Amino acid sequence: MSDVQIQQFREQIQHAAASKTALSIQGGGSKSWYGNPNAHTPLLTSGFHGIVDYQPEELVITARAGTPLATIEAALAEKNQMLAFEPPHFGAQATFGGAIGAGLAGPGRISAGNLRDYVLGTRLMDGQGHDLSFGGKVMKNVAGYDVSRLLPGSLGTFALILEASVKVLPKPASTASLRCFISEARALKVLNEWAGQPLPLSASSWIGSGDANADGELTIRLAGAVAAVQSATVLMKSTLGATELDPAIAAAFWRDLREHKLDCFHALGADDALYRLALPAACPPIDFSTLASSGTQQRVLEWHGQQRWWHGPADASTQAKVKAKAIEHGGHASCFRVGSNGVEQRFTLLSDQAHSAALTAVQAQLRKAFDPSGVFATGRLP
Numbered sequence: 001m002s003d004v005q006i007q008q009f010r011e012q013i014q015h016a017a018a019s020k021t022a023l024s025i026q027g028g029g030s031k032s033w034y035g036n037p038n039a040h041t042p043l044l045t046s047g048f049h050g051i052v053d054y055q056p057e058e059l060v061i062t063a064r065a066g067t068p069l070a071t072i073e074a075a076l077a078e079k080n081q082m083l084a085f086e087p088p089h090f091g092a093q094a095t096f097g098g099a100i101g102a103g104l105a106g107p108g109r110i111s112a113g114n115l116r117d118y119v120l121g122t123r124l125m126d127g128q129g130h131d132l133s134f135g136g137k138v139m140k141n142v143a144g145y146d147v148s149r150l151l152p153g154s155l156g157t158f159a160l161i162l163e164a165s166v167k168v169l170p171k172p173a174s175t176a177s178l179r180c181f182i183s184e185a186r187a188l189k190v191l192n193e194w195a196g197q198p199l200p201l202s203a204s205s206w207i208g209s210g211d212a213n214a215d216g217e218l219t220i221r222l223a224g225a226v227a228a229v230q231s232a233t234v235l236m237k238s239t240l241g242a243t244e245l246d247p248a249i250a251a252a253f254w255r256d257l258r259e260h261k262l263d264c265f266h267a268l269g270a271d272d273a274l275y276r277l278a279l280p281a282a283c284p285p286i287d288f289s290t291l292a293s294s295g296t297q298q299r300v301l302e303w304h305g306q307q308r309w310w311h312g313p314a315d316a317s318t319q320a321k322v323k324a325k326a327i328e329h330g331g332h333a334s335c336f337r338v339g340s341n342g343v344e345q346r347f348t349l350l351s352d353q354a355h356s357a358a359l360t361a362v363q364a365q366l367r368k369a370f371d372p373s374g375v376f377a378t379g380r381l382p
């Protein structure tokens with residue numbers, strides 16, 4: 001059956017190459033709002049599903065791209081394992097391939113690292129219908145150019161992911177989540193101090209209103225060995241007056257933060273946008289009040305302040321100001337999601353960033369080699 005589907009993918013890709021048209025790869029469509037919109041013919045992967053190989057003792061799972069992300073996570077949970085980067089689903093139909101193509105990571109990224117670093121190998125189909133395999137299923141396989149790592153974040157513009165092998169991790173022996181109300185500046189200070197110490201910090205979030213001086217809600221997740229979590233819990237209670245959350249409430253909070261289902265993510269007015277800023281660890285609180293006078297101006301910090309979300313007007317002038325603000329602080333910004341009347345979704349362009357002519361040349365060469373007819377050149381990723 002899978003051979004028949006692979007042949008169907010090949011025929012669709014070769015037909016598109018021959019007719020010089022583009023194909024928009026779609027898994028479950030849960031992130032179809034993400035990236036530049038396009039109206040190219042869809043190439044549907046949801047029929048190509050199933051876990052190909054899962055060896056809990058090897059900490060590796062291999063699955064077809066159309067496998068629901070929920071299926072992968074359920075299989076891992078049965079063995080008390082997890083995807084440590086906690087990919088957002090953004091919908092029940094989220095697929096394994098879509099999670100890799102979007103390259104997004106959830107709250108655990110600050111401690112566990114990037115999705116890209118967990119991709120051990122991929123089987124992909126290029127723009128000529130070649131069925132190619134890269135990497136492997138073990139961490140020690142590091143020889144050669146790591147094509148698999150080009151796929152996270154490519155939003156279907158590089159090649160069709162057929163299968164992927166990703167590293168998984170055991171769930172931590174113990175977790176605890178604590179909460180207190182403090183200013184953004186103090187939250188950033190303690191998080192940065194603690195990040196430099198051997199504490200089992202697994203995730204953090206600070207949520208505040210538009211008032212730059214008002215206290216906001218800081219939530220910290222600890223995960224690791226029982227003794228380490230217990231002693232860090234004592235430290236955080238005494239230093240911040242934090243209280244421990246009920247485990248079920250805490251689990252729901254981290255899931256809803258990851259899925260952007262908390263109230264602070266809901267209030268996106270029709271003309272507003274949710275901006276994402278990626279910033280260096282030492283970046284102080286950002287004064288957004290100079291950027292816009294309207295909108296809710298709600299702020300959410302994650303990854304100890306290295307990922308920040310801000311609600312503001314979606315117009316081009318505000319977009320430019322947010323981007324300039326992020327660059328001023330040594331990071332970058334993108335317009336992540338827009339309200340119903342919003343302007344076209346607009347990412348940080350790589351061409352906007354300071355990068356070398358050599359990198360541009362490498363990108364062009366790779367695209368030419370993998371997709372000479374532009375089958376995947378949908379423009380979804382600028």
Ligand SMILES: Cc1cc2nc3c(=O)[nH]c(=O)nc-3n(C[C@H](O)[C@H](O)[C@H](O)COP(=O)(O)OP(=O)(O)OC[C@H]3O[C@@H](n4cnc5c(N)ncnc54)[C@H](O)[C@@H]3O)c2cc1C
Nearest residue numbers: 103104114152153278279280306330331332347348349350
């Ligand atoms: C510990 C840590 C330290 C960090 N330090 C810094 C820092 O010093 N400076 C800094 O700027 N950031 C920093 N960041 C932020 C990090 O670099 C950004 O979050 C980065 O954009 C995400 O990389 P990624 O591989 O996860 O990207 P992805 O999750 O793959 O993508 C992130 C976003 O970029 C888009 N994107 C991906 N590829 C492209 C592309 N080819 N063209 C255009 N858009 C693309 C994606 O669609 C997505 O919107 C840090 C993050 C962490 C966790």
